Amino acid sequence: MEGTLNMIGLGLAAIGPGIGIGLIFAAFVSGVARQPEAENKLRSIAILGFVLAEQLFIIGVALAFVL
Amino acid sequence: MIGIPQAISTSEGFTPPGPGDFNLPPVFGSEETFGFLGQSFSTGATKPMFLVVLSAVLVVGLLWASSRHAALVPGRMQFAGEAVYGFVRNGIARDFINEQDRMRFVPFLFTIFTFVLVNNYYGIFPVLQFPSMSRIGYVVALALLSWIVYNAVGIARHGFVGYLKHQTMPGGITGPILLMLVPLEFFSNIIVRPITLTLRLFATMFAGHLLLLVFALGGEYLVFEYSGFIGVIGGIFSWVMAIAISFLEMLIMFLQAYVFTLLTAMYIGLALAEEH
Numbered sequence: 001m002e003g004t005l006n007m008i009g010l011g012l013a014a015i016g017p018g019i020g021i022g023l024i025f026a027a028f029v030s031g032v033a034r035q036p037e038a039e040n041k042l043r044s045i046a047i048l049g050f051v052l053a054e055q056l057f058i059i060g061v062a063l064a065f066v067l
Numbered sequence: 068m069i070g071i072p073q074a075i076s077t078s079e080g081f082t083p084p085g086p087g088d089f090n091l092p093p094v095f096g097s098e099e100t101f102g103f104l105g106q107s108f109s110t111g112a113t114k115p116m117f118l119v120v121l122s123a124v125l126v127v128g129l130l131w132a133s134s135r136h137a138a139l140v141p142g143r144m145q146f147a148g149e150a151v152y153g154f155v156r157n158g159i160a161r162d163f164i165n166e167q168d169r170m171r172f173v174p175f176l177f178t179i180f181t182f183v184l185v186n187n188y189y190g191i192f193p194v195l196q197f198p199s200m201s202r203i204g205y206v207v208a209l210a211l212l213s214w215i216v217y218n219a220v221g222i223a224r225h226g227f228v229g230y231l232k233h234q235t236m237p238g239g240i241t242g243p244i245l246l247m248l249v250p251l252e253f254f255s256n257i258i259v260r261p262i263t264l265t266l267r268l269f270a271t272m273f274a275g276h277l278l279l280l281v282f283a284l285g286g287e288y289l290v291f292e293y294s295g296f297i298g299v300i301g302g303i304f305s306w307v308m309a310i311a312i313s314f315l316e317m318l319i320m321f322l323q324a325y326v327f328t329l330l331t332a333m334y335i336g337l338a339l340a341e342e343h
Contacts, residue, residue: 044159044329051330059266061270061273061274062270
């Protein structure tokens with residue numbers, strides 16, 4: 001079997017943002033459950049956090065193909 | 068359509084699709100290729116170029132058709148156009164840009180949103196099926212545009228030195244810690260922002276299209292090349308997965324257009340803000 005170690009590294013790199021994104025949306029869900037009328041305000045904040053956490057993995061994807 | 072990838076079967080078995088599958092052959096123009104960063108690129112006009120032009124035509128045409136017979140009681144088309152516009156203005160711009168500056172930037176944000184959205188949705192649109200944002204050149208241009216805009220409005224508001232101070236020195240911090248903080252803030256606010264903006268949109272479109280290719284071509288290989296009952300079952304399962312992933316992609320494509328616009332709005336809003 002052939003392949004590059006980059007891809008294993010990429011898989012490992014997905015763990016951190018995965019946990020982070022899970023925590024962000026868990027907080028979003030419980031926030032909405034406590035205060036349903038704040039959903040719209042919370043959503044853009046949650047998406048922003050999701051984007052920033054996802055960023056680490058995106059950089060990983062780019063480097064996995066480049067290096 | 069030109070440039071439909073096919074499963075390659077060699078004596079060694081299945082060859083998975085890779086970044087090379089994104090270098091489509093030219094539709095017309097010269098067949099010459101040149102090497103750059105270890106890949107070969109053609110000098111002729113390729114499919115994504117036509118798709119980008121088509122996207123501009125589509126967006127302008129649809130929005131023009133939706134606003135042509137604008138009336139107080141909106142028709143179906145007008146309602147659809149206004150819903151998209153309202154989403155950008157109320158859902159994105161209102162959260163990040165302050166009241167008196169907001170309306171100046173809504174047209175820019177709206178343009179970016181619709182352009183990116185249409186170009187992303189090419190990825191699952193039947194027949195076309197190639198997200199033009201999976202070629203990094205287009206995304207670089209968009210990110211540079213947004214970088215120029217937020218820096219320009221910031222400089223126009225605060226002056227050049229004032230803007231640099233605004234972006235690199237968080238309020239209320241004094242003393243030697245600034246020696247460390249200023250380069251860090253400059254790096255993150257001026258240099259890294261356009262890069263991450265580019266990579267996020269590019270990499271998600273690229274990875275999503277590659278994932279679709281893997282499942283579709285893998286299914287093709289299993290059904291037609293791999294002998295036996297197991298191959299057929301596995302291949303059909305792989306195609307079902309490809310359809311499921313298409314639905315996931317629909318969500319992601321919208322989300323990426325939303326996020327790109329949201330971040331642009333946020334950068335503009337931060338550049339214009341009076342104090343952190």
